[in-house]
């Protein structure tokens with residue numbers, strides 16, 4: 001996991017999601033159901049406490065009559081610009097060759113449009129390049145040198161291919177020849193606008209010291225992000241390999257289409273994956289979701305996945321329920 005001190009972002013008056021539906025105040029007293037706390041747009045949900053300033057930027061853009069895409073892009077650019085974030089943007093942990101390769105995608109509910117970049121090096125804002133792929137080409141995804149050539153042609157802001165601090169850490173890692181462990185988080189940010197439309201984006205530097213050219217779930221539509229304007233949106237963070245094999249966010253949205261509350265859709269997706277996967281719950285994956293009714297939720301394997309929720313009446317970090325073996329019984333249906 002990244003070294004981000006997540007706890008320090010939590011407010012003193014801790015709140016929690018209970019039973020997937022209630023928010024609990026610091027003294028443990030249940031408050032209004034989530035749907036009643038929100039139930040109206042705009043609503044912005046993102047992964048991790050570091051998503052909170054991104055949400056707040058997105059809300060500012062929507063309040064100034066910016067579009068849903070403008071809001072998602074501006075919000076994610078906040079996280080991509082953070083020099084202390086070691087898992088999003090050019091301050092991220094590099095790959096095994098010492099180069100930061102960024103993955104990102106963006107999706108618009110209206111028109112069901114999407115754009116994506118993978119293994120992009122040397123550009124500060126992959127979310128903006130992903131949006132340009134969507135708006136300026138007939139394609140959905142550009143990767144590697146082709147994505148970089150496209151970004152250069154369209155004048156996107158460049159940056160160093162690795163930060164000095166991360167380069168020094170990479171040199172130490174290389175000297176020790178350690179295995180790359182799960183050491184990254186991702187921003188996925190989803191938004192419901194006042195017009196009732198849904199948008200989303202996702203951005204990461206991915207698995208630190210990954211094999212050059214490795215793509216995670218974050219640039220994959222239906223993997224790290226999925227938006228359906230009839231239903232809602234979902235985003236993922238965690239180990240991309242364990243999300244993209246199950247089309248995780250697509251599944252969350254499909255469960256919502258069947259009528260599930262976003263919270264239940266996230267939980268059921270994790271249960272489904274854990275039941276099938278040889279690793280059971282040892283998957284390090286987390287989902288966020290919102291629907292067109294203004295309801296939201298999240299769930300993660302293990303405990304302690306924190307996500308950020310922002311609407312006109314509040315902006316806060318919430319702890320999601322973890323899913324454990326006790327919740328579903330035997331797991332690992334594909335063990336053979």
Ligand code: GLY
Nearest residue numbers: 206216238239240
């Ligand atoms: N979830 C981001 C990644 O695995 O690259």
